[in-house]
Amino acid sequence: MTLVNYDLKEGVATLTLSNPPANAYSTRMFEEMDAAILDARRNKQVEVIVVTGAGEKFFCAGADIGMLAEADPEEKYYFCLHANETLLRLENTPKLVIAALNGHCVGGGLEVALAADLRVALTTFSGKIGLPEVGLGVLPGTGGTQRLARLLGKSHAIELMAEGTLLTAEEAKEKGLVNRLLEGDNFQAVVHEYARSFCNPVKSSRAIGHIKRAVSGGIDLPLESGLALERELQQRLFTGPDAAEGISAFNVGRKPQFGNQVETGAAAPHSS
Structure with missing residues (x-):
């Protein structure tokens, strides 16, 4: 079974985390994600990358707890290291990355979303968003302590993680954790249209x-x-x-048409 489905349409590469029921991630999922990120980075047809989850209930619930329970401490360390490397690769890819939250985005799932440039959800989003790892006696170990603090500031980040707070989409948007709540019923279509707004020819x-x-x-x-x-x-x-x-x-006084010019530095001819 493929754990990260890859689809390219109209300049938008969509990476869908798929591991029912909660899209929990494992070493194998990060290996597939890593390969997909590299492909999207190198592919000249890709202008924007979208990361989302399969189904309607979960974006991602974080690490597969069953897998972690069976792993020894050294395996857990290298699992976290590879996860860090994969998300850094996503974060450092010089293309806009959008995390499209289709459902609960908690624990390591939010850590994946934090590596994106923008986080969006529909106005009808009914899931929860947060880093509740403290309830397991551990800390957010896939970048959460670092990225959340950089995004929200030290005090707010510590408060959310120490309390293990789970937020609604509206609360997450008020805190700056979610950038935008999108209107519409068809999640995939709405997100794709939003992603396309950052692509040629509308935007460079x-x-x-x-x-x-x-x-x-x-x-x-x-x-x-x-x-x-x-x-x-x-x-x-x-x-x-x-x-x-x-x-x-x-x-x-006309609208630019980006991405349709020959690679000489000169603008393409325009017909009025």
């Missing part, structure tokens, strides 16, 4: 990728070093076709 997915690299690569650097990184990435965009197309379109 190349520019969005560079924005991600500037923020992720520069946020922990001294300001001067971060500004240097920003300048270098901006220069790369200035020498590419999307900047030429965007500036040209602005000057003549």
Whole structure:
């Protein structure tokens, strides 16, 4: 059985975690996720990556507790190490990553979602979101203590993890844990349309990728070093076709059509 289903449509690569009933992850799931992330990173047709769960009840409930119960301490260590490496690869991929929460997103499931750039759910989302590992006598060990603190700040992150709080989607959005609640009934269609809004020709997915690299690569650097990184990435965009197309379109008062230009730096011909 495939544990991570991979689908590419209209520039959007969707990685679906599939391990009923709760889409719990294992070493094998992370191996498949790692391979899918690498494929999406290298594939020039992929502009945005979406990570979601199979079914309607769970995005992911975290690690397979049965697997952890049978593993010795060394196996648990290497399991966490590989999970860290996989999520870092997702986080560092210079393409926008959206975690689409279709159901409960708890424990390690939220840790997967935290490695994404954006987290979204439908307004009808009825699951829970949180890191309740303290109830098992452990800490969130797949990046939760680090990414949640960077996202929400030290005090709020410690409070949520120490209490093991489970939030509704509305509460998670108020705290900044969820970026947007989307309207609609067809989850997959609504998420795909949202992901497409960051793709060519409407948006320059190349520019969005560079924005991600500037923020992720520069946020922990001294300001001067971060500004240097920003300048270098901006220069790369200035020498590419999307900047030429965007500036040209602005000057003549038309909508830009990103991604359709020849790779010479010149804008593609436009027919009015």
